[in-house]
Amino acid sequence: MPYSNAILDHYSNPRNVGSFSQAEPDIGTGLVGAPECGDVMKLQIRVNPLTGLIEDAKFKTFGCGSAIASSSLATEWLKGKTVNEALAIRNTQIVEELALPPVKVHCSVLAEDAIKAAVKNYQDKQTTGAEKELAAVGV
């Protein structure tokens, strides 16, 4: 199967491979997929609590080249976006950018799911964090 240069580039030179500590309050972690399906993506965002901007993003992916490329591209796009802008990223944009063949569309869906999961994890932490603070001052 011929792959686009964009896929091959992200596969050979993946951007932002790595991990943040999940425990930190400004980190959102999304882990999606399943080993038995042949795809697992971990995508993390670091959000600046003052500006609400995603300042950094990292990923690790178990999967085919298209899955690796989709998550690598997602981390690139996430940087500098607000959380809401991140949620607006659609898998179809990833398909277009990487010229994913039809059988690989599910990789882009997984990347979109990973973004949503990471944002949700970050937002959950903020809620619980705020609640904890309120509880601490006795409200």
Place this chain on the structure above:
Amino acid sequence: MLKLPVYMDNNATTRTDPRVVDEMLPYFTEKYGNSASRNHPYGWEAEAAVEEAREQIGALIGASAKEIIFTSGATESNNLALKGAAVMYRKKGTHIITQATEHKAVIDPCKRLEREGFQVTILPVDKYGQVTAEQVRNAITDKTILVSIMAANNEIGSLQPIKQIGKLCKEKGVLFHTDAVQAVGRIAIDVNEMGIDLLSLTAHKLYGPKGIGALYVRKKDPRVRLEPTIDGGGHERGMRSGTLPVPLIVGLGAACDIARREMADEGKRTYRLRERLRKGIMEQLPESYLNGHPDERLPGNANISFAYVEGEGLMMGIKDVAVSSGSACTSASLEPSYVLRALGVGDELAHSSIRFGIGRFTTEEEVDFVIDLVVKEVNRLREMSPLYEMALAGVDLKSVQWAAH
């Protein structure tokens, strides 16, 4: 200088040996007669060439020339053997026995027969992908007419105890078919010694051309009869009509002749290279696992799973070597190899498998190149793998609630 990509997919197909091509060429442009033409020298020389090829094929598997039926390849041979025998012996019984890791060209005809009223028993395999003669014995009923067990598996290279199964089938008066596509030309096969009644083979797995195969059909003790699947001019003793593709048949014959003469040495050489590859990779990469039997396997086959790395992703990284993967990331089902699953290999390891097929033209230099490339890429992808990170952190991957998609 290596020619890239290095070809290491000899269980998928093999390069046609240039010596085979040389034998074939005159039969396209000079000796182009129809072997069924009885009235002129063009026909006679074509017929002579076909008969010589029959002898060469027979000699490789211990059969007589008259027992060789030409087909378009192993898929057709398997279809003819299974459907042809089932329909011919239907009055005798309607039960067929096969096993789980057969090629789809055996499994699917069996499923069709099942829809047409036959009963099919698919024997499970052990962790090495093997069945035992005892399993076959226990499955045979008074309705059993045919047992079909492959000689060697195309994915994992495991050999089946053909000789014991053949002996048992003789004892029980049941026909025994073997899909020997991967075995013929690679390991010694003798239809009489092994009690085989029907045997499928194809040229392109033994350095011959694509598009030609053969079915061995036993002529005595017992005389096996088959209902044809293709009707027409009554060629091949009425079992397979159609003008014979003489150049391809000459190629199959030549390939068998070379295999018969060189198989012993070639087997040792491919085994040595296979072991060099297997050890070279597995000793450098922890948590890599050989699929299939450690010893009772095709000399040139190594099927290895690399934990925490997905097979198709790995193949993109090792694109300078042509191999295949048990991962099925491209298929709609996303399901990995049914062969590996039949062995009880977990889905994640099945997704992580690569099949290396070493053959006649593989060199030591190529093997060393592939070892370095695979080790480097597996390590790179593991660094990128969330599963590897979790495993290093002591997370039991089986305990994680995955969101299957």
